[in-house]
Amino acid sequence: MIGTILGNRYRIEERIGGGGMAVVFRATDLQLGREVAVKTLRGQFGADDEFVRRFRREAHNAASLSHPNIVQTYDVGEDGGVHYIVMELVTGKTLKALIQEQGPLPPGDAARIGIAIADALAHAHAQGIVHRDIKPHNILLGQDGRVKVADFGIARAVTTDTLTRTGSWMGSAHYFSPEQADGQPASAKSDLYSLGVVLYEMVTGTVPFQGESPITVALKHLRERVDPPSHLNPEVPVELDEIILRAMEKEPEDRFDSAVEMRDALADFLQLHLEGRTHMPSGDFPTMDVRAARARSAGQRRERGRAKRQRDPETARRRARIRNIVIVSAVVLVLLGGLGAGGWALWKFLDVPEVQVPPIVGVHITQAEEMLAAAKLQRAIVSERHSDLEQLYIIEARPEPGSWVKEGAVIELVVSKGPEIVELPDVVGMNLDQARARLKSERFGVGEIKEQISNRPAGEVIAQAPPARTPLKVGSTVTLTVSLGPLKVPDVAGMALDDARKAITDAGLVPGSVTERPDAQPAGTVLATVPAEGSQVEPGQRVDLVVSSGPELLGTEFSKELIVPGPSTQKVRFQVVLIDQIDGAEEPRVLVDEELEGGQRVVVSDKFYGSDAYLIISVNGVEAGWVELP
16 A cells, blocks of 8 residues: 555555554645545455445544544545545554553543543534544544544444454443443443543553453443442542542433533542642542442432332342343344444334334425324434535434334434535635645535636636635535736747737737848748747737848949039039849839039949849939949
């Protein structure tokens, strides 16, 4: 792959990482001249059409996220069977690598990193996007100290079959929420649980649950209480213990209400910690007492239910055995691809009729609700986003229309907010390639390209329509006018006079006067222009022409002494005319015409070019004689 150019734009420079499904390269964006990261799918997954479809869809969704703590997705494409995602290049290391190198992190550092992750999750959750695979491997620490969360939305494209083939289950199972391990859909609160696990690992250097297999680890997430981090690292303050344990509650409703709330809790802890007002675990401030008090409040309802069932010990034991069997079965099915990531718990599938998801994509929400109700299905609007569809029309349904689901299943809907309208960027002054790239980055296309002579350099965009800052629907095309460079006098030397005049007119100039001069070029051939060829001129300016009159004749020189007739006391008008016979035609030329005294001697010298020539002498307008030449 090194040296390969993907999409006529991204040149692969070096491999910088890889996993079970993809390989990551450092690459150069040839259009924008910047370094990027390019993640390419391994061959066996590129051939899986269903996987590629999900992969591309979720990557496009992730590209809509713009946040300082989220790795930006720039582009998604395919070239010669290679499917790739172009992302922001973060120079640094993963959080997992840092923990492996340093062991437990100081509580303040862990809180700072956790705040950044929670802030990124808050932004994504607000856009209706759940990460589903928060783990230290997906947290990048830049050399500038910035924390970046990678692979948003990509986990949704990954089925259990994919994870099984790549051996990725164990790495992800350590950070699964109980509901994910149980085969239930992941939610925003699932991300908070996983963040709690990441915080736990940051301050202790180890994950909370260990096991020989993903099934073992998943069951521990479902059934076992976690030891407070301070039991493994006494340097962890009680307040941070409390945050981590609350994030890792088994029941989603017992966790933080949102990523914003968890971020704020971490920020409050960090402030107290910096001011030295946090508490270390001790007999006077036991972590487990604090946790137990909160757990008792959150869990009273569940405890009352369990107490009621335990009045009949045999019934309780029987139900416990059934529940364990069902849980293990659900986990096994999830991990073997039986239900798929985000499937329903096994017992909800027993004896429930299946129905087909109706074709609701592209219809109005009101009609979609009626169609779902007729199919005995429920709906949940999980996000809204801009699209070419009008407002309140369905863009996407999960599971997809045509899929078979159980009656009463919840169909997740993505609803259109209508076309996205943004301000058109200003590309005047850029060259054409830069303008194309800028418009593409803002999700606009280039339509008609006009060319126009101007004083700007050739290839520079001198106008755009619509103009910059015009509110415009994303995906619209823009007409660009590109400079042909300044107007210059065309090179017409060597052309016939008529052809030269046409060339000057075609260039937007006006043919001017014609001056002849002898030259070796045939008569009528253009020798030069004024202004000269290549001179910068204004449209409509006059251009004069210098044209050959043909080769200059050598001629025969002569010199004759003549005497003015008449008395010396009298002045007369004395005229001498040369008659030159050229090619049978007589061409007269006046040599002398002035008042002279009679008897005065006059020397007449010149050339004639014909075969014969003679001089006609006149006095006072009357011919007085002629002289043959030479």
